[in-house]
Amino acid sequence: MNTDEQYDTAIKSCKDIFLKKTADYGTSWRVYRTISVVDQIYIKAKRIRTIQEKGEQKIGDDIISEFKGILNYSIIGLIQLDLTTDETEELPLEQVENFYTEKVSIAKKLMDDKNHDYGEAWRQMSQESFADLILAKLLRIKQILKNQGKTIMSEGIDANYYDIMNYAVFALILIDEKVHVNG
Numbered sequence: 189m190n191t192d193e194q195y196d197t198a199i200k201s202c203k204d205i206f207l208k209k210t211a212d213y214g215t216s217w218r219v220y221r222t223i224s225v226v227d228q229i230y231i232k233a234k235r236i237r238t239i240q241e242k243g244e245q246k247i248g249d250d251i252i253s254e255f256k257g258i259l260n261y262s263i264i265g266l267i268q269l270d271l272t273t274d275e276t277e278e279l280p281l282e283q284v285e286n287f288y289t290e291k292v293s294i295a296k297k298l299m300d301d302k303n304h305d306y307g308e309a310w311r312q313m314s315q316e317s318f319a320d321l322i323l324a325k326l327l328r329i330k331q332i333l334k335n336q337g338k339t340i341m342s343e344g345i346d347a348n349y350y351d352i353m354n355y356a357v358f359a360l361i362l363i364d365e366k367v368h369v370n371g
Contacts, residue, residue, distance in 0.1 A: 191299075191303065191308065191361075192296075192300075194361045194364070194365075195296055195299060195357055195361070197364075198357045198360040198361055198364070199259075199292050199296075199357065201256065201360075202256045202259045202260055202360075203285075203288055203292070205256060205260065206260045206263070206284075206288060207281065207284070207285060207288075209260075210281055210284050211281060214278050215277075215278055215279040215284060217264050217268075218268070218271075218277060218278070218279070220264065220268060221268075222265065222268065222269070222329070222333060222345065223330070223333055225261055225264055225265040225268060226265070226326050226329050226330060226333075228257075228261045229258050229261045229262065229265075229322070229326055229352065230323070230326050232254045232255075232257045232258045232261070233254075233258060233319050233322040233323050233326065234323070235254055236251050236254050236255070236315075236319045237316070237319045237320070237323070239251060240315065240316050240319065251315070251359075251363070252360065252363055255318075255356045255359045255360050255363075256356070256360070258322060258352060258356045259352075259353050259356040259357065259360075262349045262350075262352045262353040262356070263287075263288055263291045263292070263349075263353065265345075265349045266291045266346060266349050266350070267284075267287045267288075267291065269345060269346055269349075270287075291353075292353075294350065295350045295353045295354055295357075298350050298351075298354065299354045299357070302354075310355075310358045311358075311362070311367075313358070313362075315359055315362065315363070318355045318356070318358060318359040319359075321351075321355050322352050322355050322356070325348045325351055325352050325355075326348075326352070328342070328348050329345050329348050329349075332344065332345055332348075333345075
């Protein structure tokens, strides 16, 4: 498979989980403020890093499921940035799926553009680096929030979420290729 196909395969598994959980729980995530989404992603990235450092885990969810969760929470964050209505409003599943597809389309275009310029350098990166890069992006978002959402010359919160999404996809692709066997 080529990168586009691998990307779509990784996204498909994440989207399937997202839509099934939405069917089970509704859009209860609508109550999350940006910092809460960031903290949810942080917990997952920190757990990946801890598992990597300890070389073991005690809870059943593996690194793969954590990267999928990171991707899905990034999409929740992006959707929340777009919606300014009441945070408890329940969204229909079809609308949630449309939002998901839209965010993935933007992320994939970004990935294609960066792959053009960087020559798929991510394929030579370690799984540990993806966890670290995600943690760094989360710290950037936290700083932007401290700055009331303003940046002087840096990208905004949304750009960081898109990068986090793509790092998670890259990690999933490399795990699937058995480049990272501890996933």
